[in-house]
Amino acid sequence: MKYKILLFLFFISVAVAAKQIVVCEDCGIKSIKEAVRIANDGDEIFIKKGIYKEQNITIHKSISLIGEKGAIIDGEYKGGGLIFEANNFKIKGIKIINISTSYTVEYAAIKVVKVDGFIIDGCILEDVFFGILIEKSKGGIIRNNKISSNRKGEAGSGNGIHIWSGDKMEVYNNEMWGLRDGIYFEFVKNSTIYKNFSHNNIRYGLHFMFSNNNVYHHNEFRNNGAGVAVMFSKFIVMHHNKFRLNWGSASYGLLLKEIYDAEIYDNLFEQNTIGLNAEGSTRINYINNTFLRNGWAIKIAGACYANIFLHNDFMSNSLDLSYNSNVNDNKFDNNYWSEYNGYDLDKNGIGDVPYRPVKLFSYIVNKTPQALVLLRSLFVDIVNFSEKVSPVFTPDDLMDNNPLMKRIND
Amino acid sequence: MLKILKYSFYDLMRSRWSYVYFLFYLILGFVLLFLNNDVDKAVITLMNIIIVLTPLIGTIFGVMYYYDSKEFTELLLAQPINRKKIFMGQYLGISISLTLSLLLGLGIPFVLYGLFKSAAIFNFSLLLVVGSFLNFIFVALSYNIALSTENKIKGFGYAILMWLFLAVIYDGIFLISLVLLNEYPLDKFSLVATMFNPIDLSRILILLKLDISALLGYTGAVFRKFFGTNFGMLISMGVLVLWVILPVFRMNLKLRKKDF
Numbered sequence: 001m002k003y004k005i006l007l008f009l010f011f012i013s014v015a016v017a018a019k020q021i022v023v024c025e026d027c028g029i030k031s032i033k034e035a036v037r038i039a040n041d042g043d044e045i046f047i048k049k050g051i052y053k054e055q056n057i058t059i060h061k062s063i064s065l066i067g068e069k070g071a072i073i074d075g076e077y078k079g080g081g082l083i084f085e086a087n088n089f090k091i092k093g094i095k096i097i098n099i100s101t102s103y104t105v106e107y108a109a110i111k112v113v114k115v116d117g118f119i120i121d122g123c124i125l126e127d128v129f130f131g132i133l134i135e136k137s138k139g140g141i142i143r144n145n146k147i148s149s150n151r152k153g154e155a156g157s158g159n160g161i162h163i164w165s166g167d168k169m170e171v172y173n174n175e176m177w178g179l180r181d182g183i184y185f186e187f188v189k190n191s192t193i194y195k196n197f198s199h200n201n202i203r204y205g206l207h208f209m210f211s212n213n214n215v216y217h218h219n220e221f222r223n224n225g226a227g228v229a230v231m232f233s234k235f236i237v238m239h240h241n242k243f244r245l246n247w248g249s250a251s252y253g254l255l256l257k258e259i260y261d262a263e264i265y266d267n268l269f270e271q272n273t274i275g276l277n278a279e280g281s282t283r284i285n286y287i288n289n290t291f292l293r294n295g296w297a298i299k300i301a302g303a304c305y306a307n308i309f310l311h312n313d314f315m316s317n318s319l320d321l322s323y324n325s326n327v328n329d330n331k332f333d334n335n336y337w338s339e340y341n342g343y344d345l346d347k348n349g350i351g352d353v354p355y356r357p358v359k360l361f362s363y364i365v366n367k368t369p370q371a372l373v374l375l376r377s378l379f380v381d382i383v384n385f386s387e388k389v390s391p392v393f394t395p396d397d398l399m400d401n402n403p404l405m406k407r408i409n410d
Numbered sequence: 411m412l413k414i415l416k417y418s419f420y421d422l423m424r425s426r427w428s429y430v431y432f433l434f435y436l437i438l439g440f441v442l443l444f445l446n447n448d449v450d451k452a453v454i455t456l457m458n459i460i461i462v463l464t465p466l467i468g469t470i471f472g473v474m475y476y477y478d479s480k481e482f483t484e485l486l487l488a489q490p491i492n493r494k495k496i497f498m499g500q501y502l503g504i505s506i507s508l509t510l511s512l513l514l515g516l517g518i519p520f521v522l523y524g525l526f527k528s529a530a531i532f533n534f535s536l537l538l539v540v541g542s543f544l545n546f547i548f549v550a551l552s553y554n555i556a557l558s559t560e561n562k563i564k565g566f567g568y569a570i571l572m573w574l575f576l577a578v579i580y581d582g583i584f585l586i587s588l589v590l591l592n593e594y595p596l597d598k599f600s601l602v603a604t605m606f607n608p609i610d611l612s613r614i615l616i617l618l619k620l621d622i623s624a625l626l627g628y629t630g631a632v633f634r635k636f637f638g639t640n641f642g643m644l645i646s647m648g649v650l651v652l653w654v655i656l657p658v659f660r661m662n663l664k665l666r667k668k669d670f
Binding site (some may be wrong): 230316358364368369370371373374375377378379380382 | 577592594600609614
């Protein structure tokens with residue numbers, strides 16, 4: 001017992017030994033750079049309210065940077081903001097604005113290079129080039145941040161949270177808008193992204209490449225230039241996400257390219273030009289998703305094998321499914337299709353006639369996109385009907401043998 | 411002209427067919443809303459019906475009325491009344507009574523189901539405007555056919571053929587040409603092609619306000635740029651007006667020379 005008290009006291013003394021350095025406009029220490037210079041590992045720098053016009057503050061010490069409400073670092077479009085190159089740092093409640101655009105240097109509000117263990121919490125990053133740029137780091141938590149920008153064009157803008165080569169990251173409760181990509185992952189593994197809200201970005205709400213074993217859940221992606229793109233990754237789990245209102249000539253709710261062994265469940269795809277676009281994606285289970293009022297609910301572009309679509313709701317989509325080959329290796333079963341007009345005589349909730357989600361019209365539109373002008377014309381209905389009766393062009397084994405009669409997630 | 415308009419109008423209003431037509435839309439509106447309970451979705455379903463059925467009914471009514479009242483018309487022609495006035499009166503009488511059936515038949519259920527509280531009110535009014543236009547267009551077209559064809563059976567045949575052509579065959583040819591000319595840039599072509607068919611034009615107009623606008627972005631900016639703007643909307647409306655004016659004009663031209 002005595003030892004325990006002693007141990008406790010020891011830790012307290014260590015904690016006390018870590019001193020707090022206060023930075024404010026009329027204190028002894030007026031700039032953050034100066035505070036960083038005199039700080040030791042484990043210290044806390046407390047930044048009081050005020051505007052600090054400093055750029056490229058490089059930090060090589062394991063310190064905490066805490067901002068009072070109203071503490072602003074102004075980059076004055078002269079470079080980046082903070083650069084961390086030390087393990088176990090923490091930054092909280094700081095507002096960083098006006099980061100300059102560059103076509104050669106990746107200026108970021110917060111840049112993290114080769115760090116093990118860090119927390120970025122509650123920061124507001126406005127008018128940035130890159131928001132949070134992380135390179136070769138692991139064990140980071142990025143939460144409660146608001147990142148925004150108003151740059152125009154893909155080339156002249158950066159990403160909100162950009163992680164290049166990372167491990168065990170946790171990104172949650174962030175909001176990103178007006179950037180190139182809201183969240184960009186490249187070579188990131190074993191990470192979780194949840195409860196983020198990424199909207200009105202120039203390119204993708206979320207974009208990841210070569211990032212295996214990650215989980216994405218409870219995020220909302222809305223109104224992004226091209227939706228969400230997931231490419232060249234394995235063992236991805238995506239659930240309870242909302243992909244909404246991604247409209248435009250090349251917009252997708254979710255774009256999958258070269259994805260293997262993923263689980264996609266309980267997501268909502270609402271009012272996208274293309275709800276889900278899959279290309280070269282194999283062994284993916286799509287379960288319990290809702291596709292609501294999309295142009296195309298699902299577009300399968302080729303080389304997609306052994307995918308399973310189970311218990312999904314397809315509600316009021318202009319075209320349920322588009323397929324560009326007539327070979328089918330994917331399984332559709334027990335889905336609800338609002339276009340289904342079969343019957344259920346034995347009242348077991350499952351339609352007695354199979355449903356064919358690919359219509360001749362969607363096949364034609366695939367070949368000749370302009371033909372879309374004829375959507376919902378009587379002629380197209382007649383053509384679709386005749387194709388339904390005797391399939392010629394569409395894969396004849398592509399059907400849902402047990403279409404449900406009632407919506408699953410009402 | 412007003413007198414004849416009034417006469418034709420009351421004559422049609424008293425006829426059973428106007429009531430059947432009115433009741434059809436009334437029941438349709440109620441059933442749709444009862445099944446859907448969502449004004450938004452009901453508008454989409456209605457569109458499918460309106461762009462096919464309104465032209466058909468307009469065509470048949472126009473031809474039927476012309477041949478049915480031919481004797482009475484000849485009697486009127488013996489009176490010192492301007493020919494133009496007689497036929498314009500009849501034409502407007504039919505068009506207005508059909509339009510009224512459409513507006514009331516669909517309007518009543520939708521108003522009862524709380525249309526004014528719904529955001530769909532604009533789409534719905536556009537639907538009704540387009541439906542009315544289709545009535546006026548197809549009655550005019552069928553009157554043209556009837557005036558040019560003495561034989562009743564032939565007249566009916568041509569009228570139905572005209573409807574079939576515009577509602578179905580035209581789209582078929584359109585689609586085939588799109589597929590065949592795949593290698594060429596077809597955006598402008600399809601834009602123009604829709605202008606030449608009032609049914610297609612109405613369909614696109616409504617679809618753009620509904621779900622297709624997202625899809626059209628894919629097809630090419632030309633379409634969305636054109637129809638999506640107020641200017642495009644104005645032009646399309648203008649083309650619909652032209653589709654009314656030209657047949658009416660031709661009708662008058664034909665009337666001047668026709669020997670009854």
